[in-house]
Amino acid sequence: xxxxxxxxxxxxxxxxxxxxxxxxxxxxxxxxxxxxxxxxxxxxxxxxxxxxxxxxxxxxxxxxxxxxxxxxxxxxxxxxxxxxxxxxxxxxxxxxxxxxxxxxxxxxxxxxxxxxxxxxxxxxxxxxxxxxxxxxxxxxxxxxxxxxxxxxxxxxxxxxxxxxxxxxxxxxxxxxxxxxxxxxxxxxxxxxxxxxxxxxxxxxxxxxxxxxxxxxxxxxxxxxxxxxxxxxxxxxxxxxxxxxxxxxxxxxxxxxxxxxxxxxxxxxxxxxxxxxxxxxxxxxxxxxxxxxxxxxxxxxxxxxxxxxxxxxxxxxxxxxxxxxxxxxxxxxxxxxxxxxxxxxxxxxxxxxxxxxxxxxxxxxxxxxxxxxxxxxxxxxxxxxxxxxxxxxxxxxxxxxxxxxxxxxxxxxxxxxxxxxxxxxxxxxxxxxxxxxxxxxxxxxxxxxxxxxxxxxxxxxxxxxxxxxxxxxxxxxxxxxxxxxxxxxxxxxxxxxxxxxxxxxxxxxxxxxxxxxxxxxxxxxxxxxxxxxxxxxxxxxxxxxxxxxxxxxxxxxxxxxxxxxxxxxxxxxxxxxxxxxxxxxxxxxxxxxxxxxxxxxxxxxxxxxxxxxxxxxxxxxxxxxxxxxxxxxxxxxxxxxxxxxxxxxxxxxxxxxxxxxxxxxxxxxxxxxxxxxxxxxxxxxxxxxxxxxxxxxxxxxxxxxxxxxxxxxxxxxxxxxxxxxxxxxxxxxxxxxxxxxxxxx
Ligand SMILES: [Zn+2]
Ligand SMILES: [Zn+2]
Ligand SMILES: [Zn+2]
Numbered sequence: 001x002x003x004x005x006x007x008x009x010x011x012x013x014x015x016x017x018x019x020x021x022x023x024x025x026x027x028x029x030x031x032x033x034x035x036x037x038x039x040x041x042x043x044x045x046x047x048x049x050x051x052x053x054x055x056x057x058x059x060x061x062x063x064x065x066x067x068x069x070x071x072x073x074x075x076x077x078x079x080x081x082x083x084x085x086x087x088x089x090x091x092x093x094x095x096x097x098x099x100x101x102x103x104x105x106x107x108x109x110x111x112x113x114x115x116x117x118x119x120x121x122x123x124x125x126x127x128x129x130x131x132x133x134x135x136x137x138x139x140x141x142x143x144x145x146x147x148x149x150x151x152x153x154x155x156x157x158x159x160x161x162x163x164x165x166x167x168x169x170x171x172x173x174x175x176x177x178x179x180x181x182x183x184x185x186x187x188x189x190x191x192x193x194x195x196x197x198x199x200x201x202x203x204x205x206x207x208x209x210x211x212x213x214x215x216x217x218x219x220x221x222x223x224x225x226x227x228x229x230x231x232x233x234x235x236x237x238x239x240x241x242x243x244x245x246x247x248x249x250x251x252x253x254x255x256x257x258x259x260x261x262x263x264x265x266x267x268x269x270x271x272x273x274x275x276x277x278x279x280x281x282x283x284x285x286x287x288x289x290x291x292x293x294x295x296x297x298x299x300x301x302x303x304x305x306x307x308x309x310x311x312x313x314x315x316x317x318x319x320x321x322x323x324x325x326x327x328x329x330x331x332x333x334x335x336x337x338x339x340x341x342x343x344x345x346x347x348x349x350x351x352x353x354x355x356x357x358x359x360x361x362x363x364x365x366x367x368x369x370x371x372x373x374x375x376x377x378x379x380x381x382x383x384x385x386x387x388x389x390x391x392x393x394x395x396x397x398x399x400x401x402x403x404x405x406x407x408x409x410x411x412x413x414x415x416x417x418x419x420x421x422x423x424x425x426x427x428x429x430x431x432x433x434x435x436x437x438x439x440x441x442x443x444x445x446x447x448x449x450x451x452x453x454x455x456x457x458x459x460x461x462x463x464x465x466x467x468x469x470x471x472x473x474x475x476x477x478x479x480x481x482x483x484x485x486x487x488x489x490x491x492x493x494x495x496x497x498x499x500x501x502x503x504x505x506x507x508x509x510x511x512x513x514x515x516x517x518x519x520x521x522x523x524x525x526x527x528x529x530x531x532x533x534x535x536x537x538x539x540x541x542x543x544x545x546x547x548x549x550x551x552x553x554x555x556x557x558x559x560x561x562x563x564x565x566x567x568x569x570x571x572x573x574x575x576x577x578x579x580x581x582x583x584x585x586x587x588x589x590x591x592x593x594x595x596x597x598x599x600x601x602x603x604x605x606x607x608x609x610x611x612x613x614x615x616x617x618x619x620x621x622x623x624x625x626x627x628x629x630x631x632x633x634x635x636x637x638x639x640x641x642x643x644x645x646x647x648x649x650x651x652x653x654x655x656x657x658x659x660x661x662x663x664x665x666x667x668x669x670x671x672x673x674x675x676x677x678x679x680x681x682x683x684x685x686x687x688x689x690x691x692x693x694x695x696x697x698x699x700x701x702x703x704x705x706x707x708x709x710x711x712x713x714x715x716x717x718x719x720x721x722x723x724x725x726x727x728x729x730x731x732x733x734x735x736x737x738x739x740x741x742x743x744x
Contacts, residue, residue: 003032003079004052006043008059010070011383013145014102016131017041017067018088019173024058025086026168032080035089036144038444045086046079065132066102066271068383088174091144100384100415101140101442104215104359106273106303108133110171115305121160126197126306127185127353131175133271137382138216138332138355139177143442147176151354158183177353185353187306197306200349201313208346209233211323211337215304216359216378216418217330218323218337220345221247225316230287233319236344238326242609243291245275245298245361247320249311254299257284257317263366272379273303274362290319295619300361303379306351322360329421329431332358357438358431359418367702368709373724374700376405376731377419382442384413385724385734388489389520391741396440396447396467398460399733400476400503402610403726404428406436406460407733408445409741414486415443416725416734423459432460451740453479453732455504472743474736476503477514478523480695480727483735485520487725490691493519494720495526495684497676497708499590500696500728501541501610502534510534512589512696515643515683520742526683527643529588530554535578537585544595544613545605546575551596553579555651564655568605590698593647593672600654601664611697617665618701624666626707630659632667634675645679647672673707680708681715691718697728 008017013036021034021043030047045052056072063069107115111128114120122128129135139151147153157165161180164172172178179185189196189203204210204221207229212219220237222229224246234240248254254268258278268276275298284297291297300320302308311318322330323341331337332355338348363375373380387409395409401423407416417435421428440447451472452464464471480503481496496516505511513529532550540546545568553561558576565572578584591614598604598613602620607613621629632653635646650671654664680692692712699705699721709719725731 001047001079002049002052003044003046003077004074005077006045006056006059007040007073008043008069008071009040011066011068011100011102012041013100013143014136014176015066016064016173016175019131019168020062020064020067021059022086022088022168022173024055024062028055030055031083031086033087033089036091036146038144044077046083066105088168091146101143101145101382102136103272103379103381103383104136104138105133105271105379106301107305107308108271111305112308115308122180124309125181125184126187126304126309126351127177127179128305129175129177129179130171131173132171134175134177135215135353138357138359138378139353140442141356145176150176151356152177152179155179155184155353185351187349187351189349190347196349197309197313200347201310203347204314204318209236209344211341211345211348211350212306212310212320213334213337213348213350213355214307215355216357216361217332217355218341219320220323220341222319223314223316224286224290224319227287227289230289230319233321234289237321237324240608241292241612243294243298244319244321245300246286246290246317247300247302247307247311248317249315250301253317254301257281257286258297258299261366263369263371267364267366267371268299268301270379272362273301274364274373274379275300277363277365277374286317293616293619295622298363306349327422327425328427330358330360357418357435365702367705368721370723372722372727374726374728374730375403375419376416376724376726380724381418382415382439384415385486386489387412387414387486387738387741388491389742393448393741394445395449395451395737395740396436396445397451397733397736397740398436398464399736400453400729401455401458401460402501403728403730404432404460405730405733406432406439407737408439408443408447409737410443410445414734414737414741415439419730429459433463436463449740451736453504453736454506472740474739475506475523476732477511477516477696478518479732479735479739481516481518481523481693481735482520482738483725483731484693484695484720484722484727486734486738487723488720490720491519492691493517493689494691494693495680495687495689496523496693496695497680498696499676499698501591502587502589505588510585510587510589512587512591513593513645514588515679517683517687517689520739525642526687527645527679529590529593530644530646530648531586531588532592533579534585534587534589534592535575540592543606544599545569547592547596548599549575550579551593551648551651552600552655555648556655560652560655564600568599590696594698594701596651597654597665597668600651601661601668611700614698614701617668618703620661621665621669621703623662626666626670626703629666629670630657630663631674632671634671636675636679643679643683645675647675669701669703669707673704674711677708677711681712681717684717690716691720693720695722695727699727
């Protein structure tokens with residue numbers, strides 16, 4: 001006979017862990033209790049030593065589907081005198097919160113079966129959930145995770161629901177959002193609960209634009225096969241070309257639209273239910289305005305009972321895009337949604353379960369045989385990620401400017417926020433401040449240091465300055481490389497290739513085509529793309545033709561620059577003057593080189609969303625296999641101990657080659673990809689490194705990534721690409737947090 005105190009850490013709250021422990025302990029004839037506390041789950045268990053050991057084994061090996069057990073620690077304590085049962089004790093709210101809240105999870109098969117069953121009391125009920133599925137992070141106000149600490153606090157369970165909640169043998173035992181049509185939240189269409197779902201479906205059927213309240217916020221929804229409706233949505237949302245995501249009724253419908261490989265299909269059907277980007281099928285019948293000019297579509301499956309019920313009625317793809325105007329944060333509060341979305345929509349399908357924290361849909365794609373997360377949000381957040389070391393201080397990392405996220409680090413974990421957005425918008429900045437406070441509160445973080453980008457004008461940097469705590473500025477591309485090291489649990493130095501739009505360099509230029517020898521302790525810039533002017537600053541980012549002129553100037557002087565400029569604008573004199581002006585910033589950005597190529601090859605003069613030019617250029621190259629692509633020369637030379645990769649000959653070749661746009665686009669990818677791999681290999685060898693990290697938003701280009709990775713593998717180098725941490729600026733706060741946690 002022995003008694004042990006068992007501490008379990010990991011994602012063990014809100015995932016049916018206590019009832020699981022109760023059932024296992026009871027079946028083993030053990031006594032004692034289990035309860036949540038702010039650090040996870042505590043168990044005291046008493047009985048025969050072998051049975052106690054068996055329970056500890058089952059805690060790890062048989063945990064419920066949504067649980068993630070990190071550690072199980074046990075200590076022997078004196079046995080209790082009087083104890084005749086195993087019980088679930090009430091939560092202890094003392095101490096600093098340290099227990100991860102679980103992620104929002106798609107409706108499970110058991111719940112769906114009930115929703116579909118005409119004899120079940122939850123037939124057709126849009127808020128059906130259980131311990132294995134349903135809302136979590138988006139309804140949590142504080143920890144420990146219990147019903148009063150969620151937005152379900154105001155709903156009093158009916159007798160039937162309460163019985164399920166109290167019955168350790170029931171699938172809904174202690175399911176905090178448990179509800180039914182009698183006692184739970186209700187759908188309402190334009191304020192009326194009568195036939196809400198049917199009326200909403202009929203409106204979509206008639207080409208109307210609707211706002212739908214989902215799990216992490218409001219979506220705008222419209223029939224994806226109705227071209228006028230999709231065009232109207234673009235007009236009202238002020239969104240010109242940026243692709244819309246689609247929700248499809250089921251997996252078969254997804255297969256009719258896109259080519260899914262097995263990682264893509266696994267991601268699509270996972271409980272995280274992200275948007276999956278995949279190559280569109282030629283025969284897909286959709287409005288061309290869904291994803292204009294792009295070879296990929298973003299599809300997702302229904303993830304709440306409301307989505308399932310709606311999609312079953314409509315039985316066709318639906319455009320489902322964040323409920324916002326242009327790039328504002330997704331609307332999640334009801335009054336805000338009515339105010340902001342009301343004027344844009346013809347109807348609102350809403351409900352009375354509040355969303356406490358907004359959380360956009362996540363976006364993933366299959367890259368080099370496995371999933372890569374491009375936007376890490378609903379379904380992933382707030383799942384902690386392991387650091388490959390134990391930090392000694394608590395860190396808040398505030399990220400960059402675009403695709404902002406914030407992260408906290410404590411001990412050997414880092415926890416990233418959901419996608420917040422582009423901080424240049426005031427509303428996004430307000431969301432950033434809220435997310436930062438919520439993240440620190442939920443995880444009991446009082447930061448010893450605030451890590452931030454070096455860019456002095458980023459609002460995140462300004463926030464760090466005003467936080468009144470120790471600050472640590474971290475170079476943008478160093479953070480990119482570090483974020484990929486976190487992703488792979490590495491601590492040893494690597495050769496990092498960080499290609500993106502731009503990040504502040506300590507030399508006063510904007511970096512973005514960088515080769516760094518880096519680990520968490522520091523970095524050294526050992527190579528970079530040649531620099532050119534960024535004529536007009538942020539204008540040059542929105543107008544790729546300006547970059548075409550800048551690169552043409554470098555490649556062929558005044559004459560080529562004015563020839564190129566003349567194709568886009570008849571007043572290029574002022575632009576040419578800017579190229580040499582001392583006030584013009586210079587950049588080694590790979591993203592801007594892709595913009596230049598897109599303007600030269602595809603005639604893309606202006607973009608309406610970040611990355612548009614490069615995405616279209618990649619699509620243009622699609623028709624040509626990499627092995628059939630031409631290769632143009634690229635210069636490489638040493639300057640001040642740095643290897644400079646100069647693609648000027650590529651620009652000249654694009655201008656002089658007689659081939660068509662597809663061949664030029666393929667040749668551009670081939671030339672830049674192979675030159676990158678050669679430079680990276682040479683630098684890695686020179687430093688005795690065998691691992692190359694590919695990071696930064698430019699590596700969302702699948703074609704470029706494949707060319708570089710294959711060429712590096714061919715010469716025996718290990719290549720790391722991003723998996724769970726986004727390669728774009730959404731991963732910056734994770735890299736910052738790791739670097740800051742590693743230091744001091
Ligand atoms: Zn369920
Ligand atoms: Zn009920
Ligand atoms: Zn970046």
